Every structure is written in C-alpha cells, then in structure tokens.
Amino acid sequence: MSFDVAAVRGQFPILSEIIDGKPVHYLDNGASAQTPLAVLDAVRRYETTGRANVLRGVHRLAERATESYEHAREQVAAFLGVPAMEVIFTGGCTAAINLVAYSYGSLLKPGDRILLSELEHHSNIVPWQLLRSRSGIELDMLPVTEEGRIDLAALPKLLTPKTKLVSLAHISNVTGALLDVRAVVAAAKAVGAKVMLDGAQRAPHGPVDLPSLGIDFYAFAGHKAYGPNGIGVLWGKGELLDAMPPFMGGGSMIGRVTLAETTWAPSPRRFEAGTPAIGPAIGLGAACAWMQKLDWAAAHDHEMGLVQRLMDGLQKIDGTQLFGPASLQNRYPVVSFMLDGVHPHDVAQTLDSFGVAVRAGHHCAQPLMDRFDLDGTTRVSMAPYNDNSDIDALLEGVAYAAKTLR
Amino acid sequence: MSFDVAAVRGQFPILSEIIDGKPVHYLDNGASAQTPLAVLDAVRRYETTGRANVLRGVHRLAERATESYEHAREQVAAFLGVPAMEVIFTGGCTAAINLVAYSYGSLLKPGDRILLSELEHHSNIVPWQLLRSRSGIELDMLPVTEEGRIDLAALPKLLTPKTKLVSLAHISNVTGALLDVRAVVAAAKAVGAKVMLDGAQRAPHGPVDLPSLGIDFYAFAGHKAYGPNGIGVLWGKGELLDAMPPFMGGGSMIGRVTLAETTWAPSPRRFEAGTPAIGPAIGLGAACAWMQKLDWAAAHDHEMGLVQRLMDGLQKIDGTQLFGPASLQNRYPVVSFMLDGVHPHDVAQTLDSFGVAVRAGHHCAQPLMDRFDLDGTTRVSMAPYNDNSDIDALLEGVAYAAKTLR
C-alpha cells in the first residue's frame, strides 16, 4: 500500500532524462525494462576492478571474476528458488528456448509431439518449427479464448502419450494473462510430458518459486528483468540437464578433447560453451538481488492500480477496445488495446510525441494476431517505477490520436 | 616508434588499480583484454539515455537504441573492411563458430570433409565434432610444426574435392603464430572449399582487411578485443549467408510466422534471433572505433619489443623453454613457455603473488598439448597497454619460481 514509487524511480537514471523537451513516460517494459543504478554499478565494478576470463585463471583478477560470475548464478538461483547448479546462463530468453529445442529436442523421435499455444511469442514457436523440420516431431497448438488466455479446456484433447513437452508462456506478452500452471502441470504429468515455461514476462515482476510449480524448464531474459542485454537464463531440473547432450561446442563445456572424441563437462558448464557473458551475468545477478529487495505485494498492487486507471481511462475514449482479460485477477500489467480506425503504429507514434513509449504491432505473436484478425495492438506494459503521470500522459495521447487521425 | 604507452594505459581504469598492495601487471590479454573508458562510456550512455529494444519500436528511445545498435554494426564493419549488412552479432566467438557449424553445416552431406588443425582452440574443434556426430561429415587435421605453426606442407594431401570448409586460427592462442592466409586460400579455392578464420586472437591487434584475404567467414570475440562480454561477430560473404538456413529461431529473424510455416528475414537479421545483445554490441562498436584510432604500426612495434624483452629475459633463467616461433616474423605477442620441473600452474600462481596475471594450462587446446606431450604452458599475452614494467615483474617472478619450486 505504501509503495514509494518516487524512491524506486530515483534508482533509474533514464527516467529523469528529458528527451526533445519531454519527460520519459516509459511504458514499453515488456519489450525491454530500464535498468537501476545497482545493476550499472555492479557491471562497472567488474569492468574496472575485476575483469578477467572465468574458471581457468589462477590470478587474482580471474579469481575475482569467477567469484562474481558464480555469485551472480547464486543470485539468480535465489530469485528462482532453485540450486545454483541448475541455473544456466544463456544469451537471452530466445537462446534459452533454442538450447532446449536443440538439446532436449535431439532426444525426441519422429512422431513425438510438442504442445504450444496460439498466443506464444515467436521465440517459443520458431525454435520448435525448426526442430520439426530437423527431426520429424509434430507440433500441437492450444487455442486461445476470446479473453486472450490459453484455453486449457483443450488440454485433454491435445495432450497425448506422444506429447513429450508442453512449452507455454507463463504470462502472455500481448494480453498479460497468467497461465494456470498447476492445471497444465497436472495434465502434462499424467501423460508423462515435461513442462517448460517461457517466463520472459513473468520474471520482471518479482521472485518466482519454481519448485512449487512442478515444472521442468524455465527461461527468461535479462534485459526485460532490469538487467543488461546479452544475457538470459535457462533453469532445468538437474537430472534432466544431466541427461541432455550439449548444444554449442567450445571451451569450458568439455571434459577432455582429443581429435577423435570429446567428453562433456557436467551441467551447467556443459551448456555454457566459450567465454560466458560474464559482465551481463553479473548485471543480471544484481538485477535479481535488486528485485528481491522490493516489496512485491505492494509493487504488484501499485502496478495493478495503474492497469485499472488505464482501463478506466481508455473506456472513456470513443472507439477503444481492450484485448485481454477484463478482470485484474490472474493477470499482470501488460495491456493491449485497439483504437477503431487508427492503426496501432499511428497510435504509438502519436504517443511518442507526448513523450510516451509503448509498443505497437504484432508483438512477435503473429499467429495470435491472425487468430483474431488483428493488424496489431497497442501495448502498454508496466514496471514498478511507472506512476499515474505515465498513464495520464498516455491517455491524453490516445485521446488526441482518436481526435486527429480518423 | 613514438608510441605513447602511458597515454594508452590512462584510458584503462583497471590498470591503475592496486590489488593486495600490488599494481596490476595484466598479461592475460589472450583470455580477456581490459576495456577502455570509451567503451564503458558508450555502454553507459545507452543504458542511461537510450535504452530500449531495437528494430520494432517507434518511440524515441527505440529509435535511439536501433540507431546505436546499427551504428555499432557499421563500426565493426569498418574495422573489418566489409559491408555492414554482412556483419552478424553473436554471443561470442564460440557462438559465431557454432552458428556456421549448425547453419552452413546443415548444408553438408555425409562424406563431406572439414579441414582443421591440431593447434585449434576447442571452440574451433568441438562444434565440428558435434556436427560430425549429427551429420556424418569427416574431419581432417593439419599437423603442427615443431615451431608451433600450422604445417601448410600437408595442405595438398589433406585438401580433397570432398573438403567443403577449411577452418583455422588466424593466430594461435598458444604460440602466437600468424597463419599464411594466402597460401591456405589459394589451396582451398583450388578444390572449391570455403575458408573460415577464427580471428579471436587477431582482432585485438588492430583493423583487419578481410576482402584482401579472400576468405568466406571470420569470427571474433568482443571481450578479447577491448569490448564487453556476451558479444561476438561473425562475418560472412553476403551470398553465402543468404544461402544459409537459420540457426536459432525467435523474434526478428522471421519474415512471417504462421502455425504451419515460417519464412526467414534476410541476413544479418536471419541469424540474430531474439533481442540482440544491444548494449554489448554498442560497446564492441566503440571498441572497434577505439582500435581504429590507434597507430597500429607503432603499437605492433611496441608489442613486439615487449616480446623480445620477454624472450631475452626468459633465456637468462635456467630451465626455461619457449614454445612457438623463435623469430618475431609472422607472429603476434602471445608467448608460451615452460619451466623445467615446475608445473605451469605453479608458475602462474607464483607470478600472481608478484601482481602479474598470466594464464597457465592447456589454453583450451588439449590436442596441441597432447601432440607435444605437454602438461600445459605458461602463456604471456600482450596488448598495447603493456609496458616494460609488466615484463620485468614477470621475469622476476619466473626467476623466483625457478629458485623456490624445484
């Protein structure tokens, strides 16, 4: 209740920028969140006082770098409630999903099935399509309800004993709908399928207790979770990871290399070929630590209060239509809307001239757009540092677009 | 001649650190180089004044981010002398080689051959071994001379019409030997094979004129070239890249996604799935621009002067043995040596107590170590910011190890 948004804002230097004479109303957090000083400082500390390659050096800088890197793994692990050795650093959320598609995917046989949904981000569709063309597996797609939720009523029909993996967005990046994970896990386990969640849109909203979910893989991106670019996380159950072959080959992921053959290091190193993204990992560790210090009950209330203010305001503008769950239950602060007769890009462009940053278009979810025959939506995605002034500037801009562009 | 090493050192904050009472003598540049203020500042500018996702947003921050990201691509392209649209940002050098192994590799047929050498870094061996087990191609290995150079006399025998790719280190990360690229390209082209160079150890020593080399692919790592971690570069000839299928799937690399099938964006976007490493790419662009401002003729003379001082000094210590070319011709400032009766790790550890950072061990080149039956070497790898005091501190440490540890 007593969420101090000003105190949070103060930690994000970019939010006090003035661009072309206007303050920054940043409501495009679903694409990339902003980053706090704690993260910037952690990375700079590494770069200026402890930069070196990790794992292999015996000198002090290398020891510092290795410690910082492994400490970052622990910070991420604490954020997810899992053992550090199950946390794999990847280049991003997309890279994490591709890792599973290549490595776990190589264990699948022609005729095996993977279950996705029609609201998935391209990053959780295309890797599986590529796997399909490599190996002859089949893909099934859970439909989406009018409210923009994955339709779990279709689970019994689409889950078969051939289904080896169910991979779904924890939160939709278009509608903000939260998945009913327990229902998915119960149904999947009944047919022996593994469950992977694409947590790209969930991780920016606070710690996740993965063990309580009963899932097998979790992926998220650093840059959407207040960390740097170029880093992401794959969590996997230890025994699963240990049974998976490597994805990329290179330094650090090997046991012993000979010209004839090579043996693999245990996970997580097996999946971290080459020099890892040390600085970005340290930044993401700091971002996770930063998130863990926030009062998320209060932050979530604050965010959902902004969602309510936004929905109320949009309803007062003629010709707006929300796309997504109508209630605030089981949803997160990602709101898509359309303005009749105005293309989403023109809405977003107009908003930019009010200093408001949102995203417009297909949001890398073209199948979802096709399903609802949409040209795209305008998407408002929030973080704890957003405040009423951001929403009000946005509403002013939408009203202006409604008045001038149609 | 008039190379102002103090002026260069002043741009690297970490070099004026005092760690445990000792200055930093950083001679582990082959593992990771240090990073100048110009790079730190470029990344911080992005993070605090222009951070957003690229390519898809219409708001000002997104336009700034996209411009900075594409500007970085141009900076890298200028450094390599190639068109920007042929520069692909990857997660690292290892990731770049894996991209080729997965994508170009998928075009190869069982029985096709790839030619490597026995001095390659694991990152230029293991991806091809993984490809071999996926697709039934064969690997050949050029031997290495006693001097630690790839033995090109073996080219005629090992290059066959079945050879589709020759992938070699531009500079050895163990011996510092420079490859005779022209000889390799002439021989490879005669049998119709493509040529890829692993430029990880070459890029940190100044601009490369790729078109004059006549090769097809080039890979290098950001963190070894004064840039951030989590970024690397693959350059490929445009027509080759255009003919290659995607590696990872996700956002931005698609033409259109439907549930049934998906079309691909043209290169380089086809190979940059998901949100790219925007901040790290901007840092690497700045690093390339920084390198382009240096007088490399003078810097190289300076570096090779240090190599000479090092070699002279080592020869005065009883029981040292150099591993690598004896002359300064066609080599770069990476020097490996052994100290009889003292394990390389113990040499490196002793050097650390003198404030000197070097690397010891197999240097991710186990086949090379096996070939020469070495437990490893101690490797001194230099950058333009190194100076006589670094070499002298190192020599003092080696002498001490020789005296106390055997």
Add this chain to the structure above:
Amino acid sequence: MNDQLYQERIVALAKAKTGAGKLNDPTKSARRDNPLCGDRVTIDVRLDGQGKITEIANQVRGCLLCQASAAALAATAVGRDAGGVAELRHDAERALGREPGEAGEPFSAFAPVAAHKSRQECVLLPFEALKDALS
C-alpha cells in the same frame, strides 16, 4: 505535444484512399509485407501494351503512412511504366531525406518522416509492391 509527423497533408492523403480496393482481372498484382511491423500492401495494376499503367488499386493493412503513400502512388502512377514509377520513388526518397534534392508533389508531404527512420519503410512499402507487380 510535439506532433510533427502526422501533418494535415499526410492525413488528407490517407483519408482520400485513392485507389483503395481491387481490380477485376488485373494484368499484374503483387503483395509485400513488412515483417517488422506487419504492414501488408497488395497492389493490382492493369497495363497497356507498352507496359504503362492504365489502372491501379491497392489494399492496405497498414499504418497511416503506408495508406497515404499507397494513395499518393495511385494518384500519380497511371500512365507510367516501371521507369516512370522509379522516378516517383526518387521523389519519395527525397522527401525522406535519403536522396538529395527536392521532392515533387504529392510526395513532398512525407518530409516529416525524414526524422523518423523507423517509419520510412512504411512509406516505401507500396513502392516495393508496385515494383514487384511491374517486374
């Protein structure tokens, strides 16, 4: 507010919807997508024996800039062959600041887009579709 992009002339071009629709039995037709934003333009043309456009129609699922550009193109393309259309494109490129020189009517209306690189493809997409249709 600082709304320099959607100036009256652009909005007017888009609202005019010149050429909106399909041709029955067109000589040629082509569709172009912008994968980044999802804009889609289909252009139908009827050609005479010399390859000159006698009729043109467009279906646009895209933003105002794309609509305005398609309309401006429909208003000016009739009577031109591929070479003549290429000249119009130079006008558009000039308006966008991508080529030196002054843009002719009606493409000069797109001058405000010069400052918005990410939107320039929206203006050029109908040109791409028409070029495909003519080739």
Add this chain to the structure above:
Amino acid sequence: MNDQLYQERIVALAKAKTGAGKLNDPTKSARRDNPLCGDRVTIDVRLDGQGKITEIANQVRGCLLCQASAAALAATAVGRDAGGVAELRHDAERALGREPGEAGEPFSAFAPVAAHKSRQECVLLPFEALKDALS
C-alpha cells in the same frame, strides 16, 4: 612479493614424492582429470580382504598442490578402508576452510590454499581418484 601459497611444508610434501609410481598388478586403480586445468592423477591400490589399503602408488601430471596432496595421501592412507580415507578428506576440507574444525597432520599444510578457491580442486583431485579406486 607476497608468496603465501607455496609455503615450505607444501613444497616439502611435493618434493618427498611419497608413493610416486605404479603398483604391479594393483587390486584397483582409477584416474581422475580436472578438465579445467588438465591435471591428471592415477592412483593404484592393493587391498586386503577387508578392503583396507595395504599399498598405494600415484602418478601425477599436475601442479605442486596436486603432487603434495597425492604424497600426503600416500603417506596416510595405508591401513585405511574407504571410510578411513573419507576421514582424511575431512582433514583436507578443513584445511581448505570448506569445513569447520582444525585439520590434522599432514593436511594442515594446505591451509594457505583456503584463500585460493581456484586451486582447491588441485588438492582434492587425488582424493577423488582414490575414492573412485575404492568404490
């Protein structure tokens, strides 16, 4: 110079080379590699009917710490079974600061390695090899 790692006792253990070599026809034998640094240890043991070590030998291709640890282990392992060797490991872990408590002789010599995390695996590698041999 600040050379706290290679203290006399460690160097002396390594130079003693206790147990260096092979056994003829050992009861069991195992090799362990450290993939990060390339250290390699092979340990041969001869066991009695109760699984107690009656003879032990080691071949070390590794650093001084690994050599010293292998020698210390050879000097103390005879007469012990797997459980008894596990006790010795606790001594080593204590010296490295990874377990509470005071390390017994001769493993207390490794106390300087507590401050060098990256080298602790070197000390433990011979223990891993011996554990494999006894299992």
